[in-house]
Amino acid sequence: xxxxxxxxxxxxxxxxxLFVLAFVLPSYHQGNLAxxxxxxxxxxxxxxxxxxxxxxxxxxAMFFGAGMYGLGLAMQYGxxxxxxxxxxxxxxxxxxxxxxxxxxxxxxxxAFMIVTLMFAxxxxxxxxxxxxxxxxxxxxxxxxxxxxxxxxxxTQPTTRYLAALVLFSAALLITARMxxxxxxxxxxxxxxxxxxxxxxxxxxxRHKLAAVIIxxxxxxxxxxxxxxxxxxxxxxxxxxxYSIFPLLWVLxxxxxxxxxxxxxxxFMFYLIDYSSGLTNAxxxxxxxxxxxxxxxxxxxxxxxxxxRWVAWLP
Amino acid sequence: MTRKLMxxxxxxxxxxxxxxxxxxxxxxxxxxxAQSSAPIKIGFQQHSTGIGAAYGRWYGRTTEAAVKxxxxxxxxxxxxxxxxxxDDGTDPKRGAxxxxxxxxxxxxxxxxxxxxxxxxxxxxxxxxxxxxPYFVVSEGHHVxxxxxxxxxxxxxxxxxxxxVQAMAPYVSxxxxxxxTMIYPDFAFGHDHRxxxxxxxxxxxxxxxxxxxxxxxxxxxxxxxxxxxxxxxxIYHVMxxxxxxxxxxxxxxxxxxxxxxxxxxxxxxxxxxxxSPGLEFLEGTYFWEGNPRYAQEDxxxxxxxxxxxxxxxxxxxxxxxxxxxxxxAHMFGCxxxxxxxxxxxxxxxxxxxxxxxxxxxxxxxxxxxxEGDAHPQGPKRFNGKTHQVFGVQYISKVEDGKLVKVHTTxxxxxxxxxxxxxxxxSF
Numbered sequence: 001x002x003x004x005x006x007x008x009x010x011x012x013x014x015x016x017x018l019f020v021l022a023f024v025l026p027s028y029h030q031g032n033l034a035x036x037x038x039x040x041x042x043x044x045x046x047x048x049x050x051x052x053x054x055x056x057x058x059x060x061a062m063f064f065g066a067g068m069y070g071l072g073l074a075m076q077y078g079x080x081x082x083x084x085x086x087x088x089x090x091x092x093x094x095x096x097x098x099x100x101x102x103x104x105x106x107x108x109x110x111a112f113m114i115v116t117l118m119f120a121x122x123x124x125x126x127x128x129x130x131x132x133x134x135x136x137x138x139x140x141x142x143x144x145x146x147x148x149x150x151x152x153x154x155t156q157p158t159t160r161y162l163a164a165l166v167l168f169s170a171a172l173l174i175t176a177r178m179x180x181x182x183x184x185x186x187x188x189x190x191x192x193x194x195x196x197x198x199x200x201x202x203x204x205x206r207h208k209l210a211a212v213i214i215x216x217x218x219x220x221x222x223x224x225x226x227x228x229x230x231x232x233x234x235x236x237x238x239x240x241x242y243s244i245f246p247l248l249w250v251l252x253x254x255x256x257x258x259x260x261x262x263x264x265x266x267f268m269f270y271l272i273d274y275s276s277g278l279t280n281a282x283x284x285x286x287x288x289x290x291x292x293x294x295x296x297x298x299x300x301x302x303x304x305x306x307x308r309w310v311a312w313l314p
Numbered sequence: 315m316t317r318k319l320m321x322x323x324x325x326x327x328x329x330x331x332x333x334x335x336x337x338x339x340x341x342x343x344x345x346x347x348a349q350s351s352a353p354i355k356i357g358f359q360q361h362s363t364g365i366g367a368a369y370g371r372w373y374g375r376t377t378e379a380a381v382k383x384x385x386x387x388x389x390x391x392x393x394x395x396x397x398x399x400x401d402d403g404t405d406p407k408r409g410a411x412x413x414x415x416x417x418x419x420x421x422x423x424x425x426x427x428x429x430x431x432x433x434x435x436x437x438x439x440x441x442x443x444x445x446x447p448y449f450v451v452s453e454g455h456h457v458x459x460x461x462x463x464x465x466x467x468x469x470x471x472x473x474x475x476x477x478v479q480a481m482a483p484y485v486s487x488x489x490x491x492x493x494t495m496i497y498p499d500f501a502f503g504h505d506h507r508x509x510x511x512x513x514x515x516x517x518x519x520x521x522x523x524x525x526x527x528x529x530x531x532x533x534x535x536x537x538x539x540x541x542x543x544x545x546x547x548i549y550h551v552m553x554x555x556x557x558x559x560x561x562x563x564x565x566x567x568x569x570x571x572x573x574x575x576x577x578x579x580x581x582x583x584x585x586x587x588x589s590p591g592l593e594f595l596e597g598t599y600f601w602e603g604n605p606r607y608a609q610e611d612x613x614x615x616x617x618x619x620x621x622x623x624x625x626x627x628x629x630x631x632x633x634x635x636x637x638x639x640x641x642a643h644m645f646g647c648x649x650x651x652x653x654x655x656x657x658x659x660x661x662x663x664x665x666x667x668x669x670x671x672x673x674x675x676x677x678x679x680x681x682x683x684e685g686d687a688h689p690q691g692p693k694r695f696n697g698k699t700h701q702v703f704g705v706q707y708i709s710k711v712e713d714g715k716l717v718k719v720h721t722t723x724x725x726x727x728x729x730x731x732x733x734x735x736x737x738x739s740f
Binding site: 026027028031032035125128129131132135136137138139140141142144155157230231232234235236237273276280282283 | 363411418435
């Protein structure tokens with residue numbers, strides 16, 4: 001069996017497993033997994049830029065927020081339905097990521113991190129500045145009655161779970177396919193040795209630009225998905241901690257792996273959920289676990305599995 | 315953190331039943347008439363960490379004291395009350411997750427206790443979808459504005475719109491009619507800006523200047539020259555760690571000749587008035603939801619409330635005078651828990667199937683007289699808007715203590731309904 005076939009089977013198997021889980025999980029864990037899949041979509045978007053292209057952004061919350069507010073404001077003030085508002089959200093995230101990329105990609109390394117961080121902070125303050133529409137830090141609710149697609153009630157737990165699964169699957173399959181074609185190989189080339197890739201005749205800037213736009217748009221899709229599935233749009237999601245989260249999830253799960261973002265998000269979610277049941281100092285527990293993982297599983301959970309046992313893991 | 319309080323009563327019940335002592339034991343007899351002796355579980359969405367942690371700590375102590383009082387008096391419908399506390403990190407995403415945990419994992423009957431508005435608004439959709447009665451203690455205008463849903467209520471604390479509006483008559487009659495407002499440039503500050511500007515104009519006054527301070531600001535000196543010279547009153551509602559710097563720099567700017575100053579105690583909740591730099595506040599005025607310092611005319615209800623929660627006459631913990639309470643807000647937890655009790659008893663609440671009946675029972679409430687269940691003062695609940703209204707206090711700083719100088723009427727706080735939640739289906 002070729003590596004490509006194995007990868008496809010793995011991804012389809014994972015999606016099938018998640019589908020089955022919709023009907024067997026207790027309601028609490030079903031709700032959690034719906035949330036995790038939306039957040040993992042965000043992590044998948046982040047992984048395109050960080051894991052495959054080697055660009056460490058500290059400002060992805062602005063793309064998540066662009067999708068969230070693109071959809072939220074379009075529904076709240078434009079009166080749009082879920083699907084058209086989702087398209088608006090994707091356009092917002094794509095345009096924002098293109099503009100940010102044009103400027104931020106003039107820098108590299110630490111400067112790229114700082115520039116993206118600054119852009120994201122500007123995005124956060126913009127949300128607060130236009131408080132008359134965004135309700136600033138308080139945010140606003142998307143009415144339960146508006147959260148429907150063709151009669152399907154997205155506030156109903158199983159429907160919401162399946163909608164989250166569709167979003168997650170689309171992001172997973174798109175990125176998995178992307179890494180099977182030459183475009184993905186060039187991104188990895190950029191990550192491994194940018195100068196050599198340029199010397200081989202590839203337009204590095206255009207590839208990095210495309211990576212930022214794809215990464216930002218997937219992140220925006222996750223933001224829009226969160227808003228419509230959970231009914232809330234707020235500035236907290238554009239703050240710096242929501243730029244750090246996808247970095248953590250991807251590092252934990254395994255940068256540059258297709259299923260690492262899901263594994264990392266899942267791990268982190270339940271780590272906090274369970275440890276907060278034990279003590280108020282649950283962030284200390286989370287911190288210690290993260291330090292241990294960094295020391296003993298530097299490639300992340302899936303990355304270590306690939307290195308030690310399953311070399312074909314995509 | 316999940317903490318289970320008052321579980322001893324359940325254990326006692328079990329032991330008593332096993333020993334055939336149920337009817338004889340005085341403690342068990344209190345719960346004996348109940349159809350079920352299983353505890354009523356109240357999910358407490360607590361700000362244990364994050365920006366709301368100081369409030370969360372005191373909301374926790376107040377909740378513990380209220381539940382002890384309710385259980386000592388026989389619980390709710392003869393069943394003991396158990397609090398399931400869960401930290402939301404003062405984060406709206408985690409807040410919604412915590413509500414799901416209450417409803418689907420911990421088996422809570424209702425959820426309660428959220429303060430910060432963004433956590434309330436982020437969590438309320440989940441409450442509506444889970445059909446989980448959600449009693450917030452937030453003072454935000456979100457409930458009464460109609461933004462939320464039938465399952466979200468605020469029966470234990472007044473909202474910012476009524477508080478701000480009720481201040482305008484006193485400010486215009488006693489302090490001055492030309493006001494400059496200094497407020498943080500986010501939703502909380504914008505609420506003050508909008509509601510107070512309208513209210514002072516209705517009193518024949520005017521707001522000369524609205525100075526919005528960006529939330530990232532750490533020094534304020536450059537904003538003070540914007541204060542017009544003919545300002546008679548400065549109205550300030552700065553919050554967060556920078557408030558001490560704000561007051562200190564304001565004092566340095568004005569020196570001994572200053573206009574009258576009126577602020578919201580939100581700025582200084584959990585902050586000792588004797589903190590260095592706050593001397594400038596001497597002689598200035600504050601809104602207080604509930605007077606922090608025990609007043610000369612202190613009611614027996616306030617005395618009882620202070621003792622039960624463990625607060626001294628200066629508003630600090632009896633065990634640590636430096637641990638200042640969030641006295642202007644935390645009574646809301648106490649009163650909300652008593653309303654949950656009253657609502658459950660009126661609805662003959664037996665379990666989650668009766669949640670809609672509980673909501674209707676609370677919606678039917680109107681006047682709530684001052685008493686041990688309502689130590690802050692009398693209240694009037696509006697079932698249509700799911701919002702309670704009550705008296706507000708204005709205090710003046712004298713010798714480093716807040717001395718009450720005015721009590722508003724409930725009528726001062728009323729405004730036309732903006733929503734009728736009772737028309738929404740369950």
